[in-house]
Amino acid sequence: MKQFTGVNGFLYTAALIVGGLTALAPRASADTATVPFSAALGGGCFFGGVTAGTLAKSGKTLVGTGGGVPLTCTAGGNLSVADPTQDPSNTKFAVGMTATVTNSTLGTALSPSASGGATSVVVPARATPYALNVSMTAEYSNAGHINNGTFIFRVTLTATP
Amino acid sequence: MKAVRKSNRTLTAPATPMVRMARILGGGLLGTSLLLTSLLTGAKPASADTAVIPFGGSLAGGCFFGTVTAGSLTFTGSPPTTVNGSSGVTTLTCTAGGNLSVAAPVTTGQHTGTASTSGTISATVTNTTLGTINSGGTSSVAVSQNATPYSLAVSMVHNNASTPLAPGVYSYNVTLTATP
Numbered sequence: 001m002k003q004f005t006g007v008n009g010f011l012y013t014a015a016l017i018v019g020g021l022t023a024l025a026p027r028a029s030a031d032t033a034t035v036p037f038s039a040a041l042g043g044g045c046f047f048g049g050v051t052a053g054t055l056a057k058s059g060k061t062l063v064g065t066g067g068g069v070p071l072t073c074t075a076g077g078n079l080s081v082a083d084p085t086q087d088p089s090n091t092k093f094a095v096g097m098t099a100t101v102t103n104s105t106l107g108t109a110l111s112p113s114a115s116g117g118a119t120s121v122v123v124p125a126r127a128t129p130y131a132l133n134v135s136m137t138a139e140y141s142n143a144g145h146i147n148n149g150t151f152i153f154r155v156t157l158t159a160t161p
Numbered sequence: 162m163k164a165v166r167k168s169n170r171t172l173t174a175p176a177t178p179m180v181r182m183a184r185i186l187g188g189g190l191l192g193t194s195l196l197l198t199s200l201l202t203g204a205k206p207a208s209a210d211t212a213v214i215p216f217g218g219s220l221a222g223g224c225f226f227g228t229v230t231a232g233s234l235t236f237t238g239s240p241p242t243t244v245n246g247s248s249g250v251t252t253l254t255c256t257a258g259g260n261l262s263v264a265a266p267v268t269t270g271q272h273t274g275t276a277s278t279s280g281t282i283s284a285t286v287t288n289t290t291l292g293t294i295n296s297g298g299t300s301s302v303a304v305s306q307n308a309t310p311y312s313l314a315v316s317m318v319h320n321n322a323s324t325p326l327a328p329g330v331y332s333y334n335v336t337l338t339a340t341p
Contacts, residue, residue, distance in 0.1 A: 028257070029223025030340040035315045037246035037266070037335065039234035041274055043328035046240040072240045074325050127325050 043075020045159035060140040067134035077161040080120035083111040087152035096139025099155040222257020224339035240325035249315030259341040262301035266317045266333035274329035280321035284335040287314045
């Protein structure tokens with residue numbers, strides 16, 4: 001082992017001290033922090049604002065037209081429509097209540113009591129809403145004609161992704 | 162008998178003057194050496210000594226973030242068009258006056274949803290003392306030296322305007338930078 005003595009030893013010691021001081025020279029410390037955010041979003045079907053339809057009397061049948069609602073599916077879905085239901089306070093229509101949903105792209109879906117078509121349609125995912133047109137009919141089964149009054153029906157559409 | 166004694170003397174090497182001198186000096190040196198040893202060990206007191214080892218250095222000021230609490234995401238709109246991030250938290254301590262800034266959220270490798278390049282995206286950092294900074298506006302604020310850490314609330318928003326967000330994983334990182 002080499003011994004550092006005399007002048008050489010002094011120089012060696014001095015070098016150590018200078019080196020130590022240099023390593024501890026002031027240096028400003030910056031810092032960063034990363035904050036993570038994460039979640040999963042599933043696909044879904046969403047109806048927009050509803051436009052109420054209107055009713056017109058045609059003999060012993062009430063014909064509803066002009067109903068509408070937009071539908072957006074962010075994943076592929078399925079659209080169906082139920083038979084109309086009548087507000088309990090109205091004169092009862094025992095039979096013949098049907099509903100129809102139509103879109104130029106999707107085609108037409110009929111309610112269970114209707115005949116002559118599919119009861120549901122496939123809805124491909126699309127960012128642009130599908131404009132759905134909704135119509136209905138209600139046949140008065142009792143004797144006589146339909147009395148004047150207020151009639152309220154509701155048509156329920158269901159979209160499942 | 163005399164003849165024998167004479168014979169013995171002739172067998173022993175006679176001491177020369179040099180040998181006699183050496184014997185005299187050797188005896189003297191030995192005595193002197195013993196005397197000095199006796200004086201030294203008996204008279205000199207114990208010697209204490211000290212050594213001072215210097216340590217020197219300078220510490221510059223710095224800014225340091227504490228533990229990070231991940232935020233959470235919610236989706237708003239029907240269909241969802243906006244991602245809202247909230248409840249992200251961290252702390253900041255500056256041992257010298259500094260500056261805090263926040264960058265816009267960046268999607269991570271796990272992100273499979275709508276790209277952050279669609280719509281607008283920004284991050285916000287709020288502290289009751291420092292105020293609020295936003296990556297889309299005033300994105301930095303001066304931070305004075307503080308012994309008690311500033312608690313920073315971090316939130317973010319990714320607004321895809323009126324376009325529905327695609328299904329998938331939404332994962333972002335918001336980076337805060339503090340420089341003294």
